[in-house]
Amino acid sequence: MQQTLNALNDMEESNKVIPTIHYSSKNEQFSKLPPKVNVSMPKFIRKQITKEELGTLVGKLTPFSTTLEERVFTAKKPNTSVRELLNGPEVLNTVNSGHEDLRSVSCLNEEQIWTSGWTADIKCFHIQGVLQSTIRTKSGKLTSDIAVDRDGALLYCDWITGTVYKVKNDQTEKVITLQGWKPKNLCATSSGDLLVTMYSDDWTQSKVVRYSGSTVKQTIQFDEEGQPLYSGNTYNKYISENRNLDNCMADFGAGAVVVVSQAGKLRFRYTGHPSPINSKPYVPLGITTDSQNCILTADRDNNSIHILDADGQFLRYIDNCDLDHPYGLCVDSDDSLFVYEYLKGNVMKIMYLK
Incomplete structure (x- = not known):
């Protein structure tokens, strides 16, 4: 479009008659607007998932528990001389x-x-x-x-x-x-x-x-x-x-x-x-x-x-x-x-x- 406007301005200032006689309007060409671009934003679609499926994906937390562990006391051993067989x-x-x-x-x-x-x-x-x-x-x-x-x-x-x-x-x-x-x-x-x-x-x-x-x-x-x-x-x-x-x-x-x-x-x-x-x-x-x-x-x-x-x-x-x-x-x-x-x-x- 800018190119067409420049050409018209040149003809207007020119003393040449032939370009004016042969000029063909380009209004029809520019009557159609460029297509409008519609942009849709992405959406998150939630999927239904069971507890069992979730457990297989991320694992699970075991319940809290307590146990009793017997602690072993080892008495000090008396010194013993080494004896051979x-x-x-x-x-x-x-x-x-x-x-x-x-x-x-x-x-x-x-x-x-x-x-x-x-x-x-x-x-x-x-x-x-x-x-x-x-x-x-x-x-x-x-x-x-x-x-x-x-x-x-x-x-x-x-x-x-x-x-x-x-x-x-x-x-x-x-x-x-x-x-x-x-x-x-x-x-x-x-x-x-x-x-x-x-x-x-x-x-x-x-x-x-x-x-x-x-x-x-x-x-x-x-x-x-x-x-x-x-x-x-x-x-x-x-x-x-x-x-x-x-x-x-x-x-x-x-x-x-x-x-x-x-x-x-x-x-x-x-x-x-x-x-x-x-x-x-x-x-x-x-x-x-x-x-x-x-x-x-x-x-x-x-x-x-x-x-x-x-x-x-x-x-x-x-x-x-x-x-x-x-x-x-x-x-x-x-x-x-x-x-x-x-x-x-x-x-x-x-x-x-x-």
Whole structure:
């Protein structure tokens, strides 16, 4: 349009007639206005969405919850001199208990041991072989295990009635009575607690329960993935506590030593050590620990004792003492090892540390 106006202005000022004669009006061309542009603003259209769909997109907030976590106190350990293993363990003496099918032995002190077998009698012997006292179980039924607590009291399992008894100063009292479970093996801990291994009445579950007196303090049954820590059956599950306060169990049914921390967390499983001599499967029975934090476990079918360190590493065998079906173990305060032979009814005192 501006160009047309300029051309008209030039013709008006010009003396030339021909451009004027030939001029053709462009009014028709400029009569049409340019198209009007209508701009619409964007709008947000909300979509209906369910709570479930929203949860999958952004996640969810768990509800507020509280739990109680048992805090573990670890007592200060007394200083202990380091002692090395003997190259050849030695049998110091042997006591014949007179028990049929000797099952348990527990050290009262460095001079006396308690023994029990497949009878209702629990016998205390001097280590030179002299019988000093006999206790008959309250029910007149056989006991599955015995232990001595830090005060010198005798504890025993009456697994048929589901009861644990305590004997002190010739007085017998019930400590624990179970419903739906049967007590099998015992360990009196350094803190004064009592560890009891037990199995369910239907023989499908096993667990370890920590008691303070008659009060349950802790139950250990499953690992962090919810799987059973122990085999579910009625077999012996002898148990001991080491200086780390770990619970060390000889799980006969699983063919393994199972060690869990004081908090109940699995530390390791030991399933035996290859040996050209020990050719039969490893089935642990008795178990004990010593001042060097070693774990000792009886290998009945191979007539030997396995010695492990606190982390489950194999150190050596005791297989030179002419053992015959070693079953239960205990260690006294001087680290002398007492091994009882199941079939013979003998208790052997063995020196294995320098």
